[in-house]
Amino acid sequence: MSQLNVAIDTVGVADATPDEKQPWAELGLKEDEYQRIREILGRRPTQSELAMYSIMWSEHCSYKSSRVHLRQFGEKNPKTPRLLAGIGENAGVVAIDENIAVTFKVESHNHPSYVEPKQGAATGVGGIIRDIIAMGARPIAVMDSLRFGAIDHPDTARVLPGVVDGIGHYGNCVGLPNIGGETYFDACYQGNPLVNALSVGVMPRSRLQSMQASGVGNTVILMGAKTGRDGIGGVSVLASATFSETGEGDARPSVQVGDPFTEKLLIEVCLELFDAGLVVGVQDLGGAGLTCALSETAAAGDGGMHVDLERVPLRAKGMEPQDILASESQERMLLIVDPAKAEEVLARSRRWGLLATEIGTVTDTGRLVVDFHGQTVVDVPPKSLADEGPVYHRPIAEPNDLGLIAVDRAETLPRPTTADEIRQTVLDMAASPNLCDKSWITEQYDSSVFGNTVLGTPHDAGVVRLDERTGVGIAISLDGNGRFARLDPYVGAQLSLAEAYRNVAVTGATPIAISDCLNFGSPEDPHVMWQFERAVTGIADGAQKLGIPVTGGNVSFYNQTGRDAIHPTPVIGVLGVIDDVARRIPLGLGKTGDTIALVGTTEEELSGSEWASVKHGHLGGVPPKVDLDHEMKLAELLSRLAGTEQLAAAHDLSEGGLAQALVEAICFSGLGAQILLPEGADAFTYLFSESSGRVLVVIPRGQELAVRTACEQRGLPITPLGVTDANTDGLHLRDHFDIGREELEASWKGRIGLHLGE
Amino acid sequence: MARVVVDVMLKSEILDPQGEAVLGALPRLGVNDVSSVRIGKRVEIEFDENAQNVEEQSRVIADQLLANPVIESFSLSIEGS
Structure with a gap:
C-alpha cells in the first residue's frame, strides 16, 4: 500500500x-x-x-420530502397473500403460484442520462437489474419509459440516440430482452429528459433474499x-x-x-x-x-x-x-x-x-x-x-393557474369538419412524434433473447413465459401521461394507472401488482409538492380500488430547469399473470370477416389529448374521466375471453384515440378495415376523443352474440364498428373517406429517423 | 501539409471495460507484472497545404466530434507543416 x-x-x-x-x-x-x-x-x-x-x-x-406522502401506499394497499416483499425492499416481490414469485421495479436515471445519455441510460438499466438480483431473482426482461424534449430540438438529437444506444448496449450485452415501454416528446422535458427503466425477475419462492x-x-x-x-x-x-x-481540471465527473x-x-x-x-x-x-x-x-x-x-x-x-x-x-x-x-x-x-x-x-x-x-x-x-434521516412536511399549495387551465377546454378548439380535413388529421396524427411508429428505437433492442418473449413491442404490454411446462407467464406495461397529470395530477395519475392496468388486461393477463416512478419538479416549490401529493393520493386510492398493491418504485424530484418544472409525470408499471401464455390476446385485426367492435364509451373528451397538442399546441381543460370499476369489469371480461374462440385480437385505446388504434391495428396486421361509425356519432369526436376505459376488440365470425352477451352481463357497453377485410386497402370509413395502406404506413413509419436526420 | 494526431483517452477515473478485459487476459500470455491497461484511440488528421488555424480547427474537431468531453480527454500533437 x-x-x-x-x-x-x-x-x-x-x-x-x-x-x-x-x-x-x-x-x-x-x-x-x-x-x-x-x-x-x-x-x-x-x-x-x-x-x-x-x-x-x-x-x-x-x-x-416524499416520505410523508408515500405512507399512503402502505396505509391503503390492499392486503394480498401474493405480496411477499413490498415497499422498502430493493424491489417488490409477488407470488405467481405456490412455487414461483416475480420481482419487478421501475426506477429513474433522469439526470445522468441528460449529462451523458449513453452511459447514463446504460447504468440506469444496470442499477435496476441489480435490484432484481438483490431480491434473489434471475432478471428476465427489461422495459423503459422515455421522455424527451421536442423531437425537432437540436439537443434531442444528442440525447435520444445516446439514451437508446445505452439501453440497447447494456440490455443486449447482459442478455435481457427489452419487451416494451413508451417514448414521448414534449418541450417540458427539454433540459430534463426522463429515463425510467424497469426490470423484472423470477425466482423460486424459497430463494427470496x-x-x-x-x-x-x-x-x-x-x-x-x-x-x-x-x-x-x-x-x-x-x-x-x-x-x-x-x-x-475538473476531473471528478458525476458520470x-x-x-x-x-x-x-x-x-x-x-x-x-x-x-x-x-x-x-x-x-x-x-x-x-x-x-x-x-x-x-x-x-x-x-x-x-x-x-x-x-x-x-x-x-x-x-x-x-x-x-x-x-x-x-x-x-x-x-x-x-x-x-x-x-x-x-x-x-x-x-x-x-x-x-x-x-x-x-x-x-x-x-x-x-x-x-x-x-x-x-x-x-x-x-x-x-x-432510517432516521430528516423528514419534511414541505409546504403544499394549489397552483394559482388551476382554475384558468380548467376552463381553457380543448373541446372549444376549432376542429376539422369535412371528410378531407378529418382524413388529413388521421394521417397527421399518425405521423406526429408521440403516435408514430417507434421501431427506430425498439429495433435496437434485443426483444427475444431467452426465447420466452411472447409479446413485445408494439403490443400493449410485454408478455414473457416463466415456465415452459405450465406455460404460466407475466404481462407488464409501463405508462405515463404528463399532460393529463398537469391538468389534474390525481386524475392524471389514475389515468396512467388505468391505462397500464388495461394494457396488461388486453393481453388476457390478470393484473396483480403495481410499481411506480414518480417524476416531478422541485419539492421546494409548493405547487410541485401539491402535484406530488395529489398524484400519490391518486395512485394509492386507485391501487386500493383495483385491489392490487403498490410494491415499490422510486421518486425523482428536481426535474426542473430554473423555474420551469416538467409536467408532473407519474409513470406506472402494472404486472399481471396469465396462467398459460398460449391464451394471450394479440394485437391486430384477426382475419377476414371478423367483427371489429369497441368496448367502452366514447365521450367528447379532448382536453389534454394528443390532437389538442399536435394541432393546436394546446394544454387545458380537464382530463378524461376515469372509472376504475369499469376497468376492473373490462379486465375480467378480457381475461375470460382470452384464449377462447370468441376473441381474435384486442387493442387498448389511448393517446390518439380510436383513429390511432385502427392505424396501428391495420399496419400491424396487414389487413384492411371497413368501419361504419354509429349513427349520429360525430366522426371527429369518435375518432380522436381520448376517453378512458376503451378497448378495440376483434370477434371471429359467429361469436358476436356471445361476446355481446358477455359484455351486457358485466354492464359493459359494446358497439360494433365494422369488419376486417383483406380486400380493403387500409382504412375505409364509410360515408367519410378511404386511406390506403401505403399512405397510412408512409405517414406512421420512419418518422423518428427522419427527425434525427437519417 | 500539417498532420495532426489526436489521442483520445477515457478520463482516468472512468472505468475502461476494454482495458480491464485486456488486463485480465495478460496472465494467459504469462505476463503477470502489469497493474493497469487503458485503451484509447488515435486519430490522424491531414490538413490541406494552405490550411489556416490548424490547431484551433483540430481542437474543435477533437472536442466536438472525436472525444466525448464528459468522459474523455484528448491531446493534440501537430507534426510538420
Missing part, C-alpha cells in the same frame, strides 16, 4: 478539533441537519461521516468491480487540494461507466451463491455506493458492523476514505455470509472471474465503524443514516 501523504480526518481528530469549519452546505445539507448530525454523534462528524450523512440524507436516498446484516460475527464481502472515482463529484469538496494538481459483462457475471454468481444457501444477506451498490449498502444492511440487521476500508479493491490511486465510501462504481454487490462459508463464496466468485473481498464483520455494538489503515474514520449508529 502506498504511504498516505494526507492526514486522515479520524474520529480522534474530530474530537480534538470540534470547531473545524466543515463544508456541509456545499454537500447539500441544511444548517439544522448539520447540527442534528453533531447531536447524534456528540461531536463534529469526520469528513467521511459528513460525506455519508450528506448522501444518505439527500432527497434521493432519504425520500425526505434479505438485505439484513444479521448474525454477529458474520463476514461482510464486497463482490464485483473495483471501486474507482466514479460519481463522487458531490463529495469532491472534501478532497484535499492535491487532487486538482493532476492537471485534468459512471458500467460494464454489462461484469453485471452478467454478477447475476450468475449471485444466483449460484443463493441456490447453495451461502448468503445471509445481500444488497446491491447503487446510487450511494458503499455508504448506502453498509448503512442499510447494518440498520436492517443486528445493528452493528465493522469495516476495514483499506481492503476495498481500488481502481484509482490516492482515494481517500470518503471517496471510497461515496464512489458509485457500477457492478458491485455486498454480501453477508457465515464466516465458515466465506472461503467458498470467495472461491466461487473467483471461478466466475469476479473479485470478492472480505471487508468487514457484523457486530452487536449498534455502531457502524469504518477503519482505514487502523484509524477509525466512521463511528455512527447505522439507523441514523438509513
Whole structure:
C-alpha cells in the first residue's frame, strides 16, 4: 500500500478539533441537519461521516420530502397473500403460484442520462437489474419509459440516440430482452429528459433474499468491480487540494461507466451463491455506493458492523476514505455470509472471474465503524443514516393557474369538419412524434433473447413465459401521461394507472401488482409538492380500488430547469399473470370477416389529448374521466375471453384515440378495415376523443352474440364498428373517406429517423 | 501539409471495460507484472497545404466530434507543416 501523504480526518481528530469549519452546505445539507448530525454523534462528524450523512440524507436516498406522502401506499394497499416483499425492499416481490414469485421495479436515471445519455441510460438499466438480483431473482426482461424534449430540438438529437444506444448496449450485452415501454416528446422535458427503466425477475419462492446484516460475527464481502472515482463529484469538496494538481481540471465527473459483462457475471454468481444457501444477506451498490449498502444492511440487521476500508479493491490511486465510501462504481454487490462459508463464496466468485473481498464483520455494538489503515474514520449508529434521516412536511399549495387551465377546454378548439380535413388529421396524427411508429428505437433492442418473449413491442404490454411446462407467464406495461397529470395530477395519475392496468388486461393477463416512478419538479416549490401529493393520493386510492398493491418504485424530484418544472409525470408499471401464455390476446385485426367492435364509451373528451397538442399546441381543460370499476369489469371480461374462440385480437385505446388504434391495428396486421361509425356519432369526436376505459376488440365470425352477451352481463357497453377485410386497402370509413395502406404506413413509419436526420 | 494526431483517452477515473478485459487476459500470455491497461484511440488528421488555424480547427474537431468531453480527454500533437 502506498504511504498516505494526507492526514486522515479520524474520529480522534474530530474530537480534538470540534470547531473545524466543515463544508456541509456545499454537500447539500441544511444548517439544522448539520447540527442534528453533531447531536447524534456528540461531536463534529469526520469528513467521511459528513460525506455519508450528506448522501444518505439527500432527497434521493432519504425520500425526505416524499416520505410523508408515500405512507399512503402502505396505509391503503390492499392486503394480498401474493405480496411477499413490498415497499422498502430493493424491489417488490409477488407470488405467481405456490412455487414461483416475480420481482419487478421501475426506477429513474433522469439526470445522468441528460449529462451523458449513453452511459447514463446504460447504468440506469444496470442499477435496476441489480435490484432484481438483490431480491434473489434471475432478471428476465427489461422495459423503459422515455421522455424527451421536442423531437425537432437540436439537443434531442444528442440525447435520444445516446439514451437508446445505452439501453440497447447494456440490455443486449447482459442478455435481457427489452419487451416494451413508451417514448414521448414534449418541450417540458427539454433540459430534463426522463429515463425510467424497469426490470423484472423470477425466482423460486424459497430463494427470496434479505438485505439484513444479521448474525454477529458474520463476514461482510464486497463482490464485483473495483471501486474507482466514479460519481463522487458531490463529495469532491472534501478532497484535499492535491487532487486538482493532476492537471485534468475538473476531473471528478458525476458520470459512471458500467460494464454489462461484469453485471452478467454478477447475476450468475449471485444466483449460484443463493441456490447453495451461502448468503445471509445481500444488497446491491447503487446510487450511494458503499455508504448506502453498509448503512442499510447494518440498520436492517443486528445493528452493528465493522469495516476495514483499506481492503476495498481500488481502481484509482490516492482515494481517500470518503471517496471510497461515496464512489458509485457500477457492478458491485455486498454480501453477508457465515464466516465458515466465506472461503467458498470467495472461491466461487473467483471461478466466475469476479473479485470478492472480505471487508468487514457484523457486530452487536449498534455502531457502524469504518477503519482505514487502523484509524477509525466512521463511528455512527447505522439507523441514523438509513432510517432516521430528516423528514419534511414541505409546504403544499394549489397552483394559482388551476382554475384558468380548467376552463381553457380543448373541446372549444376549432376542429376539422369535412371528410378531407378529418382524413388529413388521421394521417397527421399518425405521423406526429408521440403516435408514430417507434421501431427506430425498439429495433435496437434485443426483444427475444431467452426465447420466452411472447409479446413485445408494439403490443400493449410485454408478455414473457416463466415456465415452459405450465406455460404460466407475466404481462407488464409501463405508462405515463404528463399532460393529463398537469391538468389534474390525481386524475392524471389514475389515468396512467388505468391505462397500464388495461394494457396488461388486453393481453388476457390478470393484473396483480403495481410499481411506480414518480417524476416531478422541485419539492421546494409548493405547487410541485401539491402535484406530488395529489398524484400519490391518486395512485394509492386507485391501487386500493383495483385491489392490487403498490410494491415499490422510486421518486425523482428536481426535474426542473430554473423555474420551469416538467409536467408532473407519474409513470406506472402494472404486472399481471396469465396462467398459460398460449391464451394471450394479440394485437391486430384477426382475419377476414371478423367483427371489429369497441368496448367502452366514447365521450367528447379532448382536453389534454394528443390532437389538442399536435394541432393546436394546446394544454387545458380537464382530463378524461376515469372509472376504475369499469376497468376492473373490462379486465375480467378480457381475461375470460382470452384464449377462447370468441376473441381474435384486442387493442387498448389511448393517446390518439380510436383513429390511432385502427392505424396501428391495420399496419400491424396487414389487413384492411371497413368501419361504419354509429349513427349520429360525430366522426371527429369518435375518432380522436381520448376517453378512458376503451378497448378495440376483434370477434371471429359467429361469436358476436356471445361476446355481446358477455359484455351486457358485466354492464359493459359494446358497439360494433365494422369488419376486417383483406380486400380493403387500409382504412375505409364509410360515408367519410378511404386511406390506403401505403399512405397510412408512409405517414406512421420512419418518422423518428427522419427527425434525427437519417 | 500539417498532420495532426489526436489521442483520445477515457478520463482516468472512468472505468475502461476494454482495458480491464485486456488486463485480465495478460496472465494467459504469462505476463503477470502489469497493474493497469487503458485503451484509447488515435486519430490522424491531414490538413490541406494552405490550411489556416490548424490547431484551433483540430481542437474543435477533437472536442466536438472525436472525444466525448464528459468522459474523455484528448491531446493534440501537430507534426510538420
